[in-house]
Amino acid sequence: MSADGTTGIADWTERFKGTRALPRAVRDRLIRAARIVRLEKGTQVFGPDNVPDRLFFLYDGRIRVSQTSEGGREIVLYRVEAGDSCVLTTACMLAEEAYNAEGIAETDVTAVVLPKPEFDRLVAEAEPFRKFVFDAYSRRLIDMLRVVDDVAFGRIDVRLAERLLALAGDMKEIAATHQDLASELGTAREVISRVLADFQKRGLVQQSRGRIALVDKSALRALAESA
Amino acid sequence: MSADGTTGIADWTERFKGTRALPRAVRDRLIRAARIVRLEKGTQVFGPDNVPDRLFFLYDGRIRVSQTSEGGREIVLYRVEAGDSCVLTTACMLAEEAYNAEGIAETDVTAVVLPKPEFDRLVAEAEPFRKFVFDAYSRRLIDMLRVVDDVAFGRIDVRLAERLLALAGDMKEIAATHQDLASELGTAREVISRVLADFQKRGLVQQSRGRIALVDKSALRALAESA
DNA sequence: CGGACGTCGGTGACAAAGTCACGCAAGAGG
DNA sequence: CCTCTTGCGTGACTTTGTCACCGACGTCCG
Numbered sequence: 012m013s014a015d016g017t018t019g020i021a022d023w024t025e026r027f028k029g030t031r032a033l034p035r036a037v038r039d040r041l042i043r044a045a046r047i048v049r050l051e052k053g054t055q056v057f058g059p060d061n062v063p064d065r066l067f068f069l070y071d072g073r074i075r076v077s078q079t080s081e082g083g084r085e086i087v088l089y090r091v092e093a094g095d096s097c098v099l100t101t102a103c104m105l106a107e108e109a110y111n112a113e114g115i116a117e118t119d120v121t122a123v124v125l126p127k128p129e130f131d132r133l134v135a136e137a138e139p140f141r142k143f144v145f146d147a148y149s150r151r152l153i154d155m156l157r158v159v160d161d162v163a164f165g166r167i168d169v170r171l172a173e174r175l176l177a178l179a180g181d182m183k184e185i186a187a188t189h190q191d192l193a194s195e196l197g198t199a200r201e202v203i204s205r206v207l208a209d210f211q212k213r214g215l216v217q218q219s220r221g222r223i224a225l226v227d228k229s230a231l232r233a234l235a236e237s238a
Numbered sequence: 239m240s241a242d243g244t245t246g247i248a249d250w251t252e253r254f255k256g257t258r259a260l261p262r263a264v265r266d267r268l269i270r271a272a273r274i275v276r277l278e279k280g281t282q283v284f285g286p287d288n289v290p291d292r293l294f295f296l297y298d299g300r301i302r303v304s305q306t307s308e309g310g311r312e313i314v315l316y317r318v319e320a321g322d323s324c325v326l327t328t329a330c331m332l333a334e335e336a337y338n339a340e341g342i343a344e345t346d347v348t349a350v351v352l353p354k355p356e357f358d359r360l361v362a363e364a365e366p367f368r369k370f371v372f373d374a375y376s377r378r379l380i381d382m383l384r385v386v387d388d389v390a391f392g393r394i395d396v397r398l399a400e401r402l403l404a405l406a407g408d409m410k411e412i413a414a415t416h417q418d419l420a421s422e423l424g425t426a427r428e429v430i431s432r433v434l435a436d437f438q439k440r441g442l443v444q445q446s447r448g449r450i451a452l453v454d455k456s457a458l459r460a461l462a463e464s465a
Numbered sequence: 466c467g468g469a470c471g472t473c474g475g476t477g478a479c480a481a482a483g484t485c486a487c488g489c490a491a492g493a494g495g
Numbered sequence: 496c497c498t499c500t501t502g503c504g505t506g507a508c509t510t511t512g513t514c515a516c517c518g519a520c521g522t523c524c525g
Contacts, residue, residue, distance in 0.1 A: 078383060080391035081465070088386065110383050135362055148375055155382040156305060156337050159315065163389045163424040164307035167482070188502060197390040199483055204503060220491060220502065238308070394511070415473065426512055431474060447473065447520065 020047055023070055023123050026094050029143020037137065044129045050120040058113030066130045069093050072120030077194070078112045086162070086197025088112065089154035096147035162197060165238065168206050170196050172235040175216070175225060184224045247274055250297055250350050253321050256370020264364065271356045277347040285340035293357045296320050299347030304421070305339045313389070313424025315339065316381035323374035389424060392465065395433050397423050399462040402443070402452060411451045 023045070024030040024038040033041075047070070050056065056074055057063050074091045091114075125133075133140050161170055174195050178185050189203045196203075207223065210216045215231055217224040225231060250272070251257040251265040260268075274297070277283065283301055284290050301318045318341075352360075360367050388397055401422050405412050416430045423430075434450065437443045442458055444451040452458060 078386060080387060082391060084391055086386065086390050088383075110380060111387075112383060131365070131368070134368060135365070138358070138362070141358070141361065152379070152382070153337060155379070155386065156315075156339060158386055159313065159382065159389065159424075160305060160307060160338075162386060163313050164309060164311055190502080197386075200503085201484080201505085202482060204505090205482095208504080218503090417473080427474085428476090428513080429511065431476090432511095435475080445474090 020070065020121070020123075023047070023068075026070055027068060027143065028094075028146075029137075029140040032139040033137055037133075041125070041129070041133070044126060046124045048122050048124055050116045050122065052116055052119050054116045054120070056114035056116055056120070056122075059111055065127060066125040068123040068125065069095070070121040070123050072116060072118040072122075074114050074120065075117045076112060076114045078110070080111070084197060084199070085194040086158070087195045088158055089151060090117070096143070096150060167196065167198055167202060168209070169235060169238055171203065171206050172210075172215075172231045175223065176228065176231055176235060179225050179228075183228075184222055186222050188221055247297065247348070247350075250274070250295075253297055254295060254370065255321075255373075256364075256367040259366035260364055264360075268352070268356070268360070271352060273351045275349050275351055277343045277349065279343055279346050281343045281347070283341035283343055283347070283349075286338055292354060293352040295350040295352065296322070297348040297350050299343060299345040299349075301341050301347065302344045303339060303341045305337070307338075311424060311426070312421040313385070314422045315385055316378060317344070323370075323377060394423060394425055394429060395436070396462060396465055398430065398433050399437075399442075399458045402450065403455065403458055403462060406452050406455075410455075411449055413449050415448055 022038070022042065024033065024041055030038060030041065050072075055061055056067070069091055071093045073093065075087055076089055076091065077085050077087045079085045134144060171192065174192065175185060178187065178195075189207065190200045192207075193200045193203045207216065207218060210231075211218055213230075215225070215227045215234075217226050249265070249269065251260065251268055257265060257268065277299075282288055283294070296318055298320045300320065302314055303316050303318065304312050304314045306312045361371060398419065401419065402412060405414065405422075416434065417427045419434075420427045420430045434443060434445060437458075438445055440457075442452070442454045442461075444453050
């Protein structure tokens with residue numbers, strides 16, 4: 012990690028499936044063309060106000076993409092993990108018809124920013140990169156299908172159990188308010204409160220202010236899979 | 239219209255924004271590489287069972303893309319209109335992780351089928367075609383955002399009013415059962431029945447078996463826009 | 466003509482989810 | 496300690512979805 016923020020990363024092209032496979036010459040060109048940016052946790056990466064004209068490869072960190080209704084309710088559409096794929100998807104696509112979707116850095120984030128002409132050139136020249144980009148789109152589209160399915164046909168207790176497990180990962184506790192969880196699932200705070208109260212009564216979780224301990228993960232998993 | 243089904247259409251490359259702008263030589267190559275297929279109304283264009291390995295340009299007709307839940311409930315995700323864009327989006331993307339989405343020909347359909355290698359070559363070579371493809375993706379993604387927004391935050395009476403107007407177009411009557419409409423919106427038949435009964439009581443529509451007359455379109459529009 | 470059957474729509478009772486209007490309690494910062 | 500913000504609990508009500516059932520209409524066919 013050097014200090015200057017433009018060439019701070021040894022060779023970021025190593026990080027992405029789509030660039031790893033490229034010839035050395037192309038990779039060097041990319042490294043010259045790209046800039047590295049760092050964003051603090053909580054920063055809006057893109058949104059209705061803030062429409063990016065550049066491409067955005069997530070080198071490190073995590074970005075949450077969510078949508079907000081007129082009524083102020085929010086729902087999380089998907090998350091982008093580092094190396095996993097790029098954010099261009101929602102970012103640039105929606106440039107034109109800026110919808111009410113936004114991307115928020117959930118952690119401190121390091122990203123590679125590529126000017127659009129360079130991106131175009133790359134898509135044209137490099138088959139592996141093209142595949143990478145299409146895969147990214149594909150993944151997003153599938154995520155969205157999943158959201159539609161859940162919201163249209165799923166029960167909230169099941170969805171909440173799923174999400175609690177996902178957010179916890181290996182941890183046994185989550186730091187999130189009821190409102191946070193409501194925003195995850197696109198529902199109301201009161202609904203979450205009630206379901207969590209029920210979970211607690213059933214011994215699945217243990218609540219305290221702003222945090223939820225997953226007491227019986229396997230029972231939660233059973234519930235989550237009773238889809 | 240000639241008879242042989244392989245060269246039946248004078249010059250389909252004229253039909254799409256993404257191919258119209260290509261050099262004559264490339265267009266001729268495409269015409270040689272592609273096949274023309276016709277599908278009857280009601281045919282499944284793609285689906286969990288029927289995963290296409292080729293690209294699909296909608297020359298004429300309309301395709302409805304919908305998703306079905308385990309419980310058998312269905313929701314329409316979007317429609318693809320002729321010339322407007324290609325269907326590859328959902329079709330090929332989901333090839334890998336065949337989800338429970340399917341495309342149905344809503345009318346008789348004429349399509350241009352392009353082998354994937356030819357498609358790849360085209361994306362690589364031709365900037366206008368690339369833009370065409372990305373625009374198509376973009377459109378789909380925006381459609382999906384809209385669906386999520388509606389389902390998560392919208393009221394069904396409003397959504398139904400919208401959909402009735404959309405389905406009617408210039409017509410003043412729609413041929414659709416309550417179940418059809420329920421599948422459009424991803425809800426249950428009974429719900430549609432109740433809302434329509436209410437609409438009728440308010441003089442907005444007039445029902446008969448399998449058809450709905452939009453009596454007061456402007457009132458419906460008002461309701462639809464009260465989002 | 467008159468069943469027989471399949472599709473369509475209506476209904477009531479209930480369950481699940483979302484809305485509204487509160488009020489209380491746990492921290493944070495003086 | 497007091498105050499203020501933020502998080503949470505609750506009850507009453509509306510909207511939406513589910514279940515079970517029935518009748519009305521149309522069509523096919525004996």
